[in-house]
Amino acid sequence: xAARPTFCISTAIPYANGRPHIGHAYERIAxxxxxxxxxxxxxxxxxxxxxxxxxxKMQQTAAREGVTxxxxxxxxxxxxxxxxxxxxxxADHVVRTTEPRHYAASQAIWTKMQERGDIYLAxxxxxxxxxxxxxxxxxxxxxxxxxxxxSPNGTPVEWVEEESYFFRLSAYGDRLLAHYDANADxxxxxxxxxxxxxxxxxxxxxxxxxxxxxxxxVPVPGDDKHVMYVWVDALTNYLTACGYPDENAPDWRxxxxxxxxxxxxxxxxxxxxxxxFLMSAGLELPKQIVxxxxxxxxxxKMSKSVGNVIDPFTLASHYGVDQMRxxxxxxxxxxxxxxxxxxxxVNRVNADLANDLxxxxxxxxxxxxxxxxxxxxxxxxxxxxxxxxxxxxxxxxDRSRAAMKDYALHHALGEIWKVVAxxxxxxxxxxxxxxxxxxxxxxxxxxxxTAEVLRNVAIMAQPFIPTAAGKLLDLVxxxxxxxxxxxxxxxxxxAGGLTxxxxxxxxxxxxxxxxxxxxxxxxxxxx
RNA sequence: GGGCCGGUAGCUCAACGGUUAGAGCCGACCGCUCAUAACGGUCUGGUUGGGGGUUCGAUUCCCUCCCGGCCUACCA
Numbered sequence: 001x002a003a004r005p006t007f008c009i010s011t012a013i014p015y016a017n018g019r020p021h022i023g024h025a026y027e028r029i030a031x032x033x034x035x036x037x038x039x040x041x042x043x044x045x046x047x048x049x050x051x052x053x054x055x056x057k058m059q060q061t062a063a064r065e066g067v068t069x070x071x072x073x074x075x076x077x078x079x080x081x082x083x084x085x086x087x088x089x090x091a092d093h094v095v096r097t098t099e100p101r102h103y104a105a106s107q108a109i110w111t112k113m114q115e116r117g118d119i120y121l122a123x124x125x126x127x128x129x130x131x132x133x134x135x136x137x138x139x140x141x142x143x144x145x146x147x148x149x150x151s152p153n154g155t156p157v158e159w160v161e162e163e164s165y166f167f168r169l170s171a172y173g174d175r176l177l178a179h180y181d182a183n184a185d186x187x188x189x190x191x192x193x194x195x196x197x198x199x200x201x202x203x204x205x206x207x208x209x210x211x212x213x214x215x216x217x218v219p220v221p222g223d224d225k226h227v228m229y230v231w232v233d234a235l236t237n238y239l240t241a242c243g244y245p246d247e248n249a250p251d252w253r254x255x256x257x258x259x260x261x262x263x264x265x266x267x268x269x270x271x272x273x274x275x276x277f278l279m280s281a282g283l284e285l286p287k288q289i290v291x292x293x294x295x296x297x298x299x300x301k302m303s304k305s306v307g308n309v310i311d312p313f314t315l316a317s318h319y320g321v322d323q324m325r326x327x328x329x330x331x332x333x334x335x336x337x338x339x340x341x342x343x344x345x346v347n348r349v350n351a352d353l354a355n356d357l358x359x360x361x362x363x364x365x366x367x368x369x370x371x372x373x374x375x376x377x378x379x380x381x382x383x384x385x386x387x388x389x390x391x392x393x394x395x396x397x398d399r400s401r402a403a404m405k406d407y408a409l410h411h412a413l414g415e416i417w418k419v420v421a422x423x424x425x426x427x428x429x430x431x432x433x434x435x436x437x438x439x440x441x442x443x444x445x446x447x448x449x450t451a452e453v454l455r456n457v458a459i460m461a462q463p464f465i466p467t468a469a470g471k472l473l474d475l476v477x478x479x480x481x482x483x484x485x486x487x488x489x490x491x492x493x494x495a496g497g498l499t500x501x502x503x504x505x506x507x508x509x510x511x512x513x514x515x516x517x518x519x520x521x522x523x524x525x526x527x
Numbered sequence: 528g529g530g531c532c533g534g535u536a537g538c539u540c541a542a543c544g545g546u547u548a549g550a551g552c553c554g555a556c557c558g559c560u561c562a563u564a565a566c567g568g569u570c571u572g573g574u575u576g577g578g579g580g581u582u583c584g585a586u587u588c589c590c591u592c593c594c595g596g597c598c599u600a601c602c603a
Contacts, residue, residue, distance in 0.1 A: 363562030391546050433561035
């Protein structure tokens with residue numbers, strides 16, 4: 001039998017320094033939706049996430065909290081695991097960078113790059129501010145007292161030199177540019193591709209890839225004084241997930257990854273450093289770097305000092321998981337920054353989910369339950385109107401695929417909900433409730449048509465609102481093994497006479513809490 | 528300073544250089560009653576950031592200015 005095509009997709013690995021926030025949740029939800037979409041479309045999907053658990057900051061945070069770095073890492077990893085469950089967006093595979101197998105993978109790729117001649121030992125030097133724990137370029141410095149130099153923020157800097165291994169990134173500029181050129185959609189959206197191309201064209205410097213001032217990291221092969229500096233370690237998690245360096249591992253068939261889904265802040269690392277490392281190590285490059293934007297609370301960046309930090313767990317439990325997923329994926333054009341607020345979420349959820357879809361299901365299925373003995377009606381001859389709405393529903397798989405090809409999740413949802421809106425128009429203009437006495441067979445045809453539209457809509461909605469879509473599929477009598485995109489279309493239409501379970505609400509309306517209640521709106525409570 | 532995005536209805540967004548710039552939400556009114564006070568219909572609402580230019584014709588292409596966001600290497 002022919003193997004299903006593979007599809008490997010990853011989120012970035014969160015730094016294990018703090019709790020999950022809304023940005024992590026958004027990325028996980030979006031990646032999960034894409035993964036589910038591909039899986040329902042027949043691909044053998046490998047959905048990977050991980051935890052970035054090394055580095056100086058981990059040591060410092062752990063020390064401040066009186067725990068070991070490993071304990072801190074364990075705690076945070078558990079929180080992210082919990083987040084995956086809370087969002088119904090569990091990954092297939094989690095790589096933690098403190099795992100022994102990840103040490104093996106990181107050291108293996110390091111060794112490959114070294115054998116290639118791309119790693120060399122030198123002095124890393126620069127103006128360092130002890131207070132800020134950061135290096136500054138000569139051009140950024142400001143004059144201090146007595147001819148001393150200060151950082152841009154006014155703290156004293158000193159010239160320090162540290163032994164470090166370097167990666168010969170400077171040798172890869174042309175090859176990277178050639179790759180961007182030959183693979184126009186290697187970085188999407190274009191906006192970020194343009195930035196990266198401009199950056200590379202200015203010329204690349206070699207990259208410092210080891211540190212000696214802390215030891216919470218992967219040891220450099222053959223030189224234990226050094227630990228790998230964050231990016232070699234962190235990026236390699238994608239390889240670890242696929243079994244590297246064992247190229248006979250069962251999961252190695254998933255490499256190269258089809259998509260690394262990342263936030264716009266780490267575009268450079270994924271689209272310059274990572275491909276260069278892989279080229280050096282003689283490994284295949286991921287097919288696409290898919291960049292998403294940030295979410296803002298009422299236009300403001302989320303921050304503790306503004307007091308507008310929203311916990312993703314709170315959001316999910318307050319509005320509902322599917323509701324939260326739907327809102328983020330529908331309201332925010334994927335790739336751009338977006339906003340969330342209590343009003344916007346309530347509007348979206350009530351208008352699209354409760355009113356348009358939920359109510360359509362409820363009104364049509366309850367008519368079937370009451371008037372058709374709980375069985376799917378046997379449709380008579382189809383009118384033009386019936387055929388038109390059915391054709392739209394049956395075309396949804398293709399239309400959604402077209403949108404998802406460019407990771408336009410919001411467009412895919414737009415296509416689906418356009419059919420829902422038209423189905424409401426269809427239902428209203430056909431007036432099945434008025435046909436009971438005059439033409440019961442016609443009523444049956446209308447109700448069957450509506451149920452069949454719902455079936456197709458529900459199949460296509462599964463990646464985005466998995467629980468509710470599954471419920472709806474139950475209600476229209478869809479067998480559990482007939483819910484893939486391949487089952488969208490006339491060939492798998494609802495059989496007349498099929499017993500249906502009877503209607504049940506899919507999406508409750510969100511009703512505002514009473515005035516003065518302390519709970520209220522978690523997303524943007526400020527008025 | 529250099530570069531990249533974007534600026535369209537109150538809000539979120541659409542419009543291969545081509546009829547009177549569209550859609551959803553919000554709002555107002557009407558209708559319907561099967562349904563989750565849901566659904567349908569109608570309407571209100573835009574000098575497409577400003578100014579030039581190219582063109583028979585510009586939201587779309589060019590120039591310029593204004594405004595917003597982002598990138599401009601070692602932050603995990």
